[in-house]
Amino acid sequence: MLFQLPSFFVFLAVFAAGLALCPRRLVLAYVFTASLVFYAWWYxxxxxxxxxYVAAAWIGGRLVRAHPRLLPVVVVTVLLPLLLFKYTDFVMTTLEELTGAGLPHLGWGLxxxxxxxxxxxxxxxxxxxxHPKRPFPRFGIVAVYVTFFPHLIAGPILRLHKMVPRLSDIRIDREAFTANAGLFAIGMMKKVLIADPIGLWIDGVITEPGQLGLIEAWFVMLGFAVQIYCDFSAYSDMAIGLAGMFGVAFPENFHKPYAATSMTEVWQRWHMTLSFWLRDYVYKYLREPLGRVLAILGTMAVSGLWHGAAWTFVVWGLIHGTIMMAExxxxxxxxxxxxxxxARAGFILATFLTWAVVTTFFRAPTLEVAASVIAGGFGAHGPGLLPADAPLLAGLILVTLALHPLDTINRIRSATARVPAALALPVILVLVAGCAMIAAGRPQAFFYFDF
Structure with missing residues (x-):
């Protein structure tokens, strides 16, 4: 169920009505059930x-609280479905390429x-x-922590101890509703009006790039940098806005990453809940045996592999790690x-251009395609031609970058909250309805749904 499609708004209206009528003691059970319905819509x-996963969180959490030494065993158990669904075929394909032997593949959808x-x-x-002395929450809290529909598909990645008091008080938050509806609307516009049009054009050239000239290659690289930001930050805005409408504060996930002065700072502003997760649960454990610098490389390699079971993602992560090591x-x-x-403007520009070039590995279907596009961007295939959609693409790229300093959740919610709800809500409703109609005609999944 895509946030930007009319079917979701039917679900949302039914969910909100049911929540308003639900007895307080049954709210967690109701939210858990509704979230399962939301997830089951796909498959x-x-x-x-x-x-x-709910059972693993509940049983495993109580088990490691009583017996902390069992943590590695429980964590590996929780990782097994991810390894099975996401990486088995990648490993088999890699072994086939190395050995030439025919190996079985699962072929399971992620x-x-x-x-x-x-x-x-x-x-x-x-x-x-x-923290075994910290009270372990009741089952309903754990179940909703795992399944709450705003974050279920693509984050933000949550931390239980920060979410317990928030999940205990799910309700229609009338005071914060308008501000969070405005944030949702901004996310929807970024997805439908910016990310999707750019993505549709890139889809048509990146799979069969041939010999892209300098102009086309830079439209691909800059366009995808804008697309992936507007697509993923849009999902985060919409998820944070939805949760906020129901009294749950999700953590910020993007904070002007393209205003960063270095690649290290980009990762302190981009997909922040993942960056902090990697810092706390990967980097800290690698730092002692590997040292600070090599731990950075190892952490980014894990980040690349987490994003996708393909060598393009591994190379993408290693390049980021190498740059951050040098920094x-x-x-x-x-x-x-x-x-x-x-000097600061120069660092920001250089960082953004570096990000755009390296992110080509993130989008390209193969290493060869990524190398071809990047080579084209540095003149290997001549100047090339101006794309037919160049005015639209250039306009969307420039508008996004020009407004980027204003694109933070606190600024958006504060600006919306200053407008009386009687004026703001009709405008938000029109914007959301218009975007939903456009999206219904050309539905595009969020890019991170594949991860």
């Missing part, structure tokens, strides 16, 4: 997997949200094992962050 059999749910459950287990060794990240004026 009902995989609902059993989500229920398995369950939606499995990576995000796995990380949320792991954070619950690790935090519980490390740590030279002190560049600190100097760039402290810079001012033209």
């Amino acid at each position: 009902p059999p995989y609902t059993a997997l989500i229920l398995g 369950p939606l949200g499995v990576s995000f749910v796995t990380f949320s459950v792991i954070s619950l287990l690790v935090d519980t094992a490390h 740590a060794l030279t002190g560049h990240a600190v100097r760039a962050r402290q810079s001012r004026g033209l």
Whole structure:
């Protein structure tokens, strides 16, 4: 069920009406059931997997609280579905290429949200094992923590101890409703009006790029940098806005990443809940045996592999890790962050262009395609031609970058809250309805649904 389609708004209206009528003691059970319905809309059999994660979080959490030494065993158990669904065929394909032997493949579709749910459950287990004296919440809280529909498919990645008081008081939050509806509307516009048109054009050229010239290659690289930001930050805005309408504060997931002065700072602003998860549950454990610098590389390699079971993602993660290692060794990240004026603008521009080039590996279907596009961007295939959609693409890219300094959840909610609800809500309703009609004619899944 896509947030931007009319079917979701039918679900949302029914959910809100039921929540308003639901007795307080049954709210968690109601939200849990509704979230399972939301997930089952995609493919009902995989609902059993989500229920398995709920059971693993509840039973595993209580187990590691009583016996912290069992944490590694429980974490590996929780990782098994992710490894099975996401990486088995990748490993088999890689072995086939290395050995030439024909190996069996599962061919199973990746369950939606499995990576995000796995990380949320792991954070619950690790935090519980490390803080065994902290009260462990009741089953209803754990079940909703795992399945709450706004974040179920693509995050933000939550932390249980921060969410317990918020999930205990799910309701229609009338005071914060308008501000969060405005945030939802902004996310919807970023997805439908910016990310989707750019993505449709890139889809038509990236699969069969041939010899893209300099102009087309840069439209691909800059366009995808804008697409992936507007697509994923849109989902985060919509998820945070939805949760906020019901009294639940989700953590910020993006904070002007394209205003960063170094790649290190980008990852402190981009998909922040994942970055902090990797810092707390991967980097800290790698730092002692590997040292600070190599731990950065190892963490980014894990990040790349988490994003996708393909060598393009592994290379993408390793390149990021290598750049961040260099920034740590030279002190560049600190100097760039402290810079001012033209020097700061130069660092921001260089960081964004570097991000755009490296992110080509994230989008390209193969390493060869990524290398071809990047080579084209540096003139290997000549100047090329101006795309027929160049005015639209350039306009969307420039508008996004120009408004980027204003694109934070607090600024958007504050601006919306200053408008009387009687005026703001009709405008929001028109914007959302218009975007839903456009999306219904060309439905495009969120890019991160594949992860």
